[in-house]
Amino acid sequence: MHFLRLFCAYTTIALISVFRLFLSDPLMHLILLGPPGTGKGTISEFIEAKFEAEHVSTGDLLRDEVAKKTEIGKSVEPILNKGALVDDSVVVQVLRKKLSQAKAKNFILDGFPRNLNQAKILDWLLHELDVSLDAVLNIDSSEDVIIKRLSARRQCVKCKRIYGLDVPSKKKGVCDDCGAKTMQRKDDKPSIIKKRLRLYNELTLPLIFFYGGKGLLIHVDGNRPLQEIFEEVETVLKKFDG
Ligand code: ADP
Numbered sequence: 001m002h003f004l005r006l007f008c009a010y011t012t013i014a015l016i017s018v019f020r021l022f023l024s025d026p027l028m029h030l031i032l033l034g035p036p037g038t039g040k041g042t043i044s045e046f047i048e049a050k051f052e053a054e055h056v057s058t059g060d061l062l063r064d065e066v067a068k069k070t071e072i073g074k075s076v077e078p079i080l081n082k083g084a085l086v087d088d089s090v091v092v093q094v095l096r097k098k099l100s101q102a103k104a105k106n107f108i109l110d111g112f113p114r115n116l117n118q119a120k121i122l123d124w125l126l127h128e129l130d131v132s133l134d135a136v137l138n139i140d141s142s143e144d145v146i147i148k149r150l151s152a153r154r155q156c157v158k159c160k161r162i163y164g165l166d167v168p169s170k171k172k173g174v175c176d177d178c179g180a181k182t183m184q185r186k187d188d189k190p191s192i193i194k195k196r197l198r199l200y201n202e203l204t205l206p207l208i209f210f211y212g213g214k215g216l217l218i219h220v221d222g223n224r225p226l227q228e229i230f231e232e233v234e235t236v237l238k239k240f241d242g
């Protein structure tokens with residue numbers, strides 16, 4: 001009799017565990033926050049490779065529209081070049097399409113949201129797509145590290161891989177992965193970098209409180225060599241994977 005009761009208890013616990021596994025979303029959905037030049041793109045590439053995640057960068061999506069000379073591309077090109085922010089509704093338009101494909105996988109959002117209104121839109125968009133957010137990594141660096149990094153940054157025009165001080169391409173101006181040209185972005189000039197930093201402090205920084213209040217924020221010190229940052233990010237993210 002005692003054995004039977006024990007057996008029933010164990011079976012119930014096992015069934016509940018299996019049920020919970022089905023109920024909880026096994027995918028990992030992240031946001032990377034932090035000023036331009038803290039290595040968000042490079043860190044996203046690392047997470048992408050390590051956790052089979054899709055890197056969703058609104059900056060890349062918008063630059064793609066520019067390269068393809070679409071209507072959106074033509075309208076946002078001058079805004080991107082001067083380091084200003086594109087209209088929320090336009091960014092949401094390109095993001096919505098990408099997220100509805102990416103939601104079947106792990107994903108990292110980089111460059112969105114950039115202001116409080118976009119954060120509220122994202123809440124609603126994720127709800128609509130039935131996706132939950134696991135964590136917001138806030139990567140911070142000092143202003144002189146940022147300016148040094150951005151001035152050295154180059155990006156592959158084709159596969160979008162990012163090169164910089166810590167990770168230069170083997171051959172100058174050529175992408176290691178696909179052999180296409182690497183270029184400096186038009187907005188990586190000192191005067192424009194300063195403007196982007198100002199906009200970040202004014203509009204994006206308040207999001208730290210928004211996500212802090214939701215208990216999602218994880219701080220990562222970006223003033224360190226990339227390898228150290230990678231190790232910390234990997235440790236932190238392991239608990240969200242699977
Ligand atoms: P960084 O983070 O280094 O500034 P991004 O690649 O994220 O670079 O963005 C480049 C540019 O694309 C921004 O300066 C802005 O013009 C535009 N952009 C990207 N994401 C957004 C967004 N969420 N809202 C408005 N504009 C955006």
Ligand code: ZN
Pocket residue numbers: 156157158159160161175176177178179180
């Ligand atoms: Zn490439």
